Amino acid sequence: MSKGVIDNVTPFTTFTREEWAALRQSYPMEVTTEEIEKLKGFNDVLNLEEIADIYLPLTRLIHLHAIASQELYRSRSIFLQKQEKKVPYIIGIAGSVAVGKSTIARVLHTLLSRWDRHPRVDLVTTDGFLYSNAELEKRGIMNKKGFPESYNVHELLKFLAELKSGKERVEAPVYSHITYDVIPDEKQVVEQPDIVIIEGINVLQPPRQRSVNEEDEVYVSDYFDFSIYVDAAEDHIFSWYVERFKKLRETAFRHPSSYFRKYADLNDEEAYDFAKDIWDRINHPNLTENIRPTRHRADLILRKGGHHLVNQIKMRKI
Template sequence: MMETTDNLSPFMTFSRHEWSSLRQTHPMEVTQDEIDRLRGVNDVLNMQEVAEIYLPLTRLIHLHTKAAQELHRNRSHFLQTSEKKVPYIIGIAGSVAVGKSTIARVLKTLLSRWDGHPNVDLVTTDGFLHPNAELERRGIMDKKGFPESYNTRELLTFLEDLKAGKKRVEAPVYSHLTYDVVPDEKQLVYQPDIVIIEGINVLQPPKIEPGDDSDQVSVSDYFDFSIYVDAAEENIFHWYVERFKTLRQTAFRNPSSYFRKYADLPNEQAYETAKGIWERINRKNLHENILPTRHRADLILQKGNHHLVNEIRMRKL
């Protein structure tokens, strides 16, 4: 039986077992080969995790999407305006190395197989980072991933265009190989049913300057549903280091990789390098910017030390 964690809490809390029962009889529509392709570096994803966590979650989102579509039709009728196709937007936030990208890909795959919204797009906010040259010019290269490192105006314009029902919207593209925005390359989005926006700081509130009484808009204002992927800090650090080790043997060995310099480090030095990057950048960003946004989400996925979800908190209606 589900219980609230606190009488004053805005969330309902579900154990893994309680949550998995909400799938009901919806069939599994993903294969092991697909799961293998969806899984990120060092993430843990298996058929059981998809069945017990992500199928119930997509069932919930499916219900929300249908309700939002019906409300949109009724409101257009009330306002006597022409009805435009407007996507349902889902935001996914959380720390570096917590597994957001894998979850986003799983949701995209599963949601596209529910009736009524077959066209699902996934856009990451990495493309909306300022190019490295601009970060260097501003002296904030060591704050890449912090809120100030993003072209927030461009991201807000992208979301506004989506919600305005524009037939074609463009998003910039980021390369994790070169660690930079790809010049003149765009991801094209054509009036999807659902758009998933994945990024570490997508739940940031607007930055309000003293004396500024203008309307303040945040990225999350455009979200219809938001998810925060959470885990204990020591687990995230461990996953970050393990991913760094794996990438040293794979992507970092590409001559075009921004991180090629780390590929041949001795193991102990590689660990200290990863730890230093975590402490100097990722841990600081987590505590100053990402973690404070956790309770702004509609749903929190709490992962245990094996990268598997063990608790779900859902905001009350």
Template sequence: MKNQDFTPYIEFDRDEWAKLRSTAPMTMTEKEIEELKGLNDVLNLEEVEDIYLPLSRLLYLHAKATRELYDSRNTFLRTKIKKVPYIIGIAGSVAVGKSTMARVLKTLLSRWPKQPKVDLLTTDGFLYPNAVLEKRGIMDKKGFPESYDIGKLLEVLSELKSGKESVSAPIYSHITYDVINGKEQIIENPDILIVEGINVLQPPKRLDKKAVDQISVSDFFDFSIYVDAAEENIFQWYVERFKILKDTAFRHEHSYFKKFAGIDDKEAYEMAKSIWDTINKVNLHENILPTRYRSDLILSKGDHHLVESIKMRKI
């Protein structure tokens, strides 16, 4: 463990971190792990045991301590204010494995003592519909901060943190590449909520003098995680995923990308590279990467999609 005096983070290598699992039992099977992982993510029993089980233990301890503090404050104030969810934010580039990690943590956290109710909210549903993006001329900026209805996302998080027991959120389809009209996710009184998205650690944009008083999505987080990797690795994973999609999801009759179905690997590489260079790479450098050190914990992946080191913010 590296504990440098002049850094806000404590750094662990993989072996040091794995030991923090302590005696926590493994509660997932290989079959479950296989079902939860993304298209080209590398996820196995060892990765879950060494990385995600210790992380779930840390998050459970944080949530438990927050709940105890909440009860103590109620005692002090002589109030009976209802509990609100402990919210965990997960950020990072496209294709870095955020969604897989979020699903694994949801499963692990729900199996700790007292089996807390854990919900997962992805920010894709808060993208403006394609029709709106096209009208505003920012379809090529999809995934950038301005392509999201941040006001609606802030409203949902505010309602949850205010104690509202049932909140609805929009749902996104990766087949049609658009928000599903008339379909919603219902989040009911969770103990823990995981919010996953590429830009969830963005600070408020100061567009005018009043903007300094605005709140950001991360203001509602009790703990935040950034999934990191070298850019050349993320690009490679993005291309690999695109090649898989051209032979699977892109073939769906309602797929937005149906025109790319069945193209050969060379064409797929060129198309993926073009999208990466003009959209995802720009978004990574301008918006996503600058938020890395706003997180409480940074998971750094190596060449093979496996976590190699962890940085945790000092308390």
């Protein structure tokens, strides 16, 4: 087989921005400029055109998938001759720090909740499933925060299993980006939603070690009905990370309870050096070793250009 033929073998169909935008069809615009300002995160670019071209077609695709999943669920109940509990359609969103996952998750949360047949949509971030700072210090991995080993994967899997079992009330821990720690005794309550969005940097990560009993081995992504990876060139992500760090000096870092309060008065050069050090020691190794290798496990890859706007979409072939 020639090299050219091998290169063309891919599980994905690739769309340009223009080709993807055409798939929106007649889905109406239901987001105002005021809502967009509330949805976008630090240093992200989000406008009505991006909503119309990228996220309206995407929510239409997810809507069709969710409806098909509901129909399959009903057919299975008929086959099993019993009425099973309602279970949510779960969407996973992965990607590097500073790539814009949180903004995309919030946009999808807002748009999907406006479709008929699945008005109850919840958004849960995996930050709450990080071990507490005290536990990370105890384990000697505070400098590995965000790496797979810094998460209580057992509790995350338990949470997802309860969701997929149709449990009426499920609780998730809550994380504070001000104190940079899990908030003790605070919980996010999820009560029988139609759709749940799970957002986290490495939610597509398989276990680092094989289970003794491989029949019992479960991945976080095993609970996902649809998964998205947010991608961009390394130099762009690094630039966005530095710019976000600089902006946080003027906002969150100035909060009296901020974990990073001591960095609020750094000048631009000092802020760049500090952010680059964190990137080089923690975020870049995590991206290359753990996060980016999971990219092709996603059902959809959103590729961003230098201006934080999506310029290419790859969709897994059915």
